[in-house]
Amino acid sequence: MRPVRRIAWLALLLPSCAGAPPAPVKPLRDFRGVLHVHSFHSHDSKGTFEEILAACRKRKIDFVCMTDHPPKGDPDRSLREGWRGLHDGVLFIQGHEYSDQLLGVGIRETVHGTRQEKIDAIHAQGGLAFVCHPEEVKEWDFDRFDGMEIWNTHARVKEIQKDLKQMGALLNAAKKDLEQAWLSILKRPDANLAKWDELNAKRLVVGIAGNDAHQNVNVLGLQIDPYDVSLGFVTTHVLAEELTEESVLAALKAGRVYVAFEFVAPADPRWAVPERILEATGEAGHGRDAGVELVGIMDGFVRYEATRDGKLWQFGNPMRPK
Ligand SMILES: [Zn+2]
Helix, strand or coil: CECCCHHHHHCECCCCCCCCCCCCCCCCEEEEEEEEECCCCCCCCCCCHHHHHHHHHHCCCCEEEECECCCCCCCCHHHHHCCCEEECCEEEECEEEECCCEEEECCCCCCCCCHHHHHHHHHHCCCEEEECCHHHCCCCCCCCCCEEEEEEHHHHHHHHHCCHHHHHHHHHHHHHCHHHHHHCCCCCCHHHHHHHHHHHCCCCCEEEEEEEECCCCEECCEECCCHHHHHHHEEEEEEECCCCHHHHHHHHHHCCEEEEECCCCCCCHHHHCHHHHHHHHHHHCEEEECCEEEEEEECCCEEEEEEECCEEEEEECCECEC
């Protein structure tokens, strides 16, 4: 980890990448979103859109990117029949999760072929391609994807499941206080972040959180993963012009994005502003401000990680000197 140099910070404005969408014209607003969400259209969920909407309303989530597994026999069904557009103030964007660790977000038809063919077919429809479950990707022999999950809740729980003692403690904690139990699974995703930094040394690869919400884990009558908990736990914020599919996708593509673990503390968009981080971290690339610990990481780009009371809190996306 190299320290952040002031000169690089001063040159920062907005992230840049090849083929970036046009610069925004209207003032940017902070929208709280979730990506990687399953409904009853997936074989492994019974969740309804009404339940997802209620959870979003409770957690003040502005947009939700649905990523159902393509239904067997009629893969387009979820894209055709799933909610799109604004519902009671919450924007629904449709997409798919493919079994080769890809999310297609903002698509209208299912895509086929190799990973690379899928990525290109997603783009041909104006959608975005994100790598999900990066820990399962053996060969990174594909390119042109827009981003990757730097966090996937399901993957973290699978890790805990390997240790029966840890899993037992988690279930016990869940009986007492579900939100506290979820907080206890927080751990810096070292391997994902290392891969993310490696990719970003070459080009912008946008980091998102994968909620991977199914509302399908019930242990002895206790629902461990109700949508309002799995969606509220971690969010992906965008700085976008307006709450429309087009504007949210443009922000996601451009990397005007940060990830926040909101059971630690509500997200604070001020930490998405490079100048504020510069003020706090200075030359050393490390600093404290109002109880927030910041670490800047630079490798041809700059990004930050913010912790509160030693707990992971916010991850900024890479920004490059213009
Ligand atoms: Zn999933």
